[in-house]
Amino acid sequence: MTIRSASLTIVTGTLSQTRAFYEAHFDAKAVFDCGWYVVLRLDPSGAGSELCLMVPRDDMITFAGGTFFNLLVDNADEVHARLVDAGLPMVIALEDHPWGDRGFGVVDPSGVVVYCYHPIDPAPEFEPYFVRE
Template identity: 30%
Template sequence: MTVRRVVPNIQSEAVQESREFYGLLGFEEVMNHGWIVTLASPSNPAGQVSLVTGDRTAPVTPDMSVEVDDVDTAYAVMRDSGAEIVHPLQDEEWGVRRFLVRDPNGRVVNVLGHR
C-alpha cells in the first residue's frame, strides 16, 4: 500500500475568508463541493489544504485525509488492528471510496482512494 498524498482538513465557518487567506500563500481552488473546498499549489498539486464546514455523509468531520493506492487493503489493516472505524468503507457519490478511522490521539483520519 502506498500513500499518494496527505491533506489537512480545517473545519471552518469562514470558508471564503480562509480561501482568500491561503490564496495569499499561492493556493488555488481545485475542488468545491459546497461542504468541502480543496486548495492546491499550482506548482506542486499534491500540496493541498481542505476547508470543511461538515462532512456530508459521515458522523464527524475528519482532521486529515490520506489518499492511498489501495483503500480496501488499508481498511482491512485498520479493522484487523482493532482501530476504531468511525465511518465504514463505502463508495461516495463524488468519486472516492473511503472510510474514517480514529488515530491514537483521537484525530479522525479520512482514508480514501479515487475510483
Template identity: 35%
Template sequence: MLNSSYAVLCTRDVASSAAFYREHFGFDTTFEADWYVSLRHPDAGHELALLDPEHSSVPAGYGEVARGVLVTFELDDVDAVAARLAEAGVPVVQGLRDEPFGQRHVIVRDPGGVLVDVITPIEPSPEFAAAYAEG
C-alpha cells in the first residue's frame, strides 16, 4: 500500500528555496536541517522536500541540481497569484497565457532554478476536450 508520495528537489540553496515555497505558496516546514527541508501545505496536505545535492545521502554521480522539472500548483485564481509573484520580484519565465488543453498559467523560477507552473483550469478547446477521461 502506498502511504505517501512527494517530490524531493535538489537545490544548492536549501534555505532560500524553502523560504520561497513558504512565502509564496503557504507551505509549512515539517523538518528542517541545513541540507534538507520537508514542507507540507496546511490546506491541501501536499508535500515537497528540498535537498542539497552534495549531501551524503545522494548516490555518487547523481548530485545534480534539479533541471527540466516543473512543479505544478493548481490554484483558484492564477491571475491574482501571478500579479502577487511579479510584485514580489519572483522571476517570471513565461507570462500568463491560456492553453487550448485547458489551463491558464504562468511559469516562474524558484531560487534553485526549478520551474513552478501555477495554473487554473479553464475550458479546453473541443479538440482537447475529447481527450479527457470522464469524471
C-alpha cells in the first residue's frame, strides 16, 4: 500500500472561525468548500498537507478535544514570533525538547492544539528510541 497524502477532519461547530484562524495564521487556502465541509491546503506546493473542517451532519459528534495537529516548520522561532505578534496565546511555551524538537503550541477555535516545531538534536537519553532505516 502506498499512502499518497493524509489529512485530518475536525467536526466542529466553529467552522468559519477555525477556517479564518488557519487562513490568517498559517496561510491556508481552501481547495474545496461546499459550505459545511472545507478542505484547507497548508502546503502551497500541493504536496498533500491538508486540514478538513466539517460542520456536524445528522447525529455526528463534534470534536471534544485531546488532539494535537503537528506542523513541521522551517523555523519555529519565526512562526512563534509572528503568532505572538498577532496576539495568540501560547498553551505550550517555545522551548527545546529532549526528544529532538524545538516547538510551541497554540489552540485553534475548535480546540485543537496546533504544535509547530522544527527538529534539533535529541538528548542522548532519547537517541536509542529513534528507528533508523
